[in-house]
Amino acid sequence: MSQRSYHVQENCELLPFLFTVFRNxxxxxxxxxxxxxxxxxxGRVETRFDTPLSGGDRVNVFPGRRSNLLRHPMLRxxxxxxxxxxxxxxxGLLSMGTERERTRTAYHILSEHVKRVNPANRIFIVHRLxxxxxxxxxxAKSESVKRILQAEWDERVRxxxxxxxxxxxxxxxEGIVSTYLxxxxxxxxFVTNRCEGERAVTHYRVLQTGAGRSMLELELETGKKNQIRAHMEYIGHSIVGDRKYGAKSDPAGRVxxxxxxxxxxxxxSGKEMDFTSPAPAAFGALLI
Structure with missing residues (x-):
């Protein structure tokens, strides 16, 4: 981890000071x-751009360190x-607000997060869960990036x-579910005919079975709304807890x-990005 240290010569604010020492x-x-x-x-971590500095203060910068400022129980x-x-x-967390709920959403939490750095910063919805x-x-953190991602979604998402x-x-x-929704x-x-719906394709693979249930890996070839939920009901294997789409049980208290x-x-940047998140431990318990 690299560290760069600087001594403050006169009273100023933190962000202008950083602009000066990182002029390139x-x-x-x-x-x-x-x-x-x-x-x-x-020696104390500071995140506010208007933090006051006095002559004699010591500022340390760690360009290689990436620690997330945001700490929230509903998202990481x-x-x-x-x-x-x-x-x-x-x-349990909405992606974006509804008429009934405005603040308990990922969008609101992230908006507050980026505005702590600069009140003019914004967050833009790209897709939803x-x-x-x-x-x-x-x-996205700008409207231009949002437009790129949404317009080129099928090409960019690998x-x-x-x-x-x-x-x-x-x-x-293993199998493929291909219908019109x-x-x-x-x-x-729900599944309909070609004239009334849009084509949707889901690939599935059985990972594990037990207790009359199955854990599946599902890969989207298309990204239609509620595609997986509708396709699982269509093939007679509704997702556990998904009563709207035909589930008969809800042992985990969630879909x-x-x-x-x-x-x-x-x-x-054009760089290939690849992120993974392990399934909740409660999923495995459903097969016992």
């Missing part, structure tokens, strides 16, 4: 040092840079997989669906 770095990069808790003043930041944020959210689905999802525990045991260990007035997605892998090409 971009302003965005310098701000990220504060966002990721990489700056210490007199697994990656953050100037363009986007990847999080691992818990079941249902309230009861846990796991990996991504947000792998998007889920782990689910379903009722019963599929006859085949549409949504009714009750906001339930047993977890977004465990998200691999994509970064919209700015």
């Amino acid at each position: 770095s971009s302003r965005t990069t310098v701000k990220s040092y504060l966002t990721h808790r990489q700056v210490e003043v007199n 930041v697994v990656h953050e840079d100037d363009a986007l944020v990847v999080i691992d959210k818990r079941s 249902d309230r009861d689905t846990s796991g990996l999802m991504m947000f 792998r998007r997989t889920y782990i689910a525990v379903v009722e019963g045991e599929p006859t085949r260990r 549409t949504e009714n007035r009750g906001y339930k997605v 047993a669906l977890h977004a465990n892998r998200l691999a994509f090409v970064h919209p700015v």
Whole structure:
């Protein structure tokens, strides 16, 4: 871990001081040092850009260290840079607000997070996970990045997989569910004919079975709303706890669906990004 130390000569604020000593770095990069808790003043981590400095203060910067500022019981930041944020959210947290709930959402939590660095910062929805689905999802930090990701989603997203525990045991260990989906007035997605719906393809593989249930790995070839939930009901193996889509039991008190892998090409750097999140321990207990 590299460390750079600087002595303050006269009274000033922290961010302007960092701009001065890192004059060859971009302003965005310098701000990220504060966002990721990489700056210490007199041995204490500081994240506010307007932290006052006095002559004689010592400022340490750790350019190689990436610690997440955000601490929240309902989500964990697994990656953050100037363009986007990847999080691992818990079941029970909405992706974005509704008429009834505005603040208990991933969007609100991350908005507050980025505004601590600069009140003008914003967060943009790229895709969503249902309230009861846990796991990996991504947000953009600018409207331009959001547009790139949404317009080029199928090309940029290399792998998007889920782990689910379903009722019963599929006859085949591996398979492909390919149908057309549409949504009714009750906001339930269901299989329909080609003329009325949009094509949806889900690949599944049985990982483990037990107690009359099966743990599946599911990979999306298309990303339609509630695709996995509708497809599992269609093949007669509803996801445990998903009563809206035909489940008969709810032993875990949640829908047993977890977004465990998200691999994509970064919209700015072009770098291959690949993140994984293990399925909740409760999923394994459902097979015993």
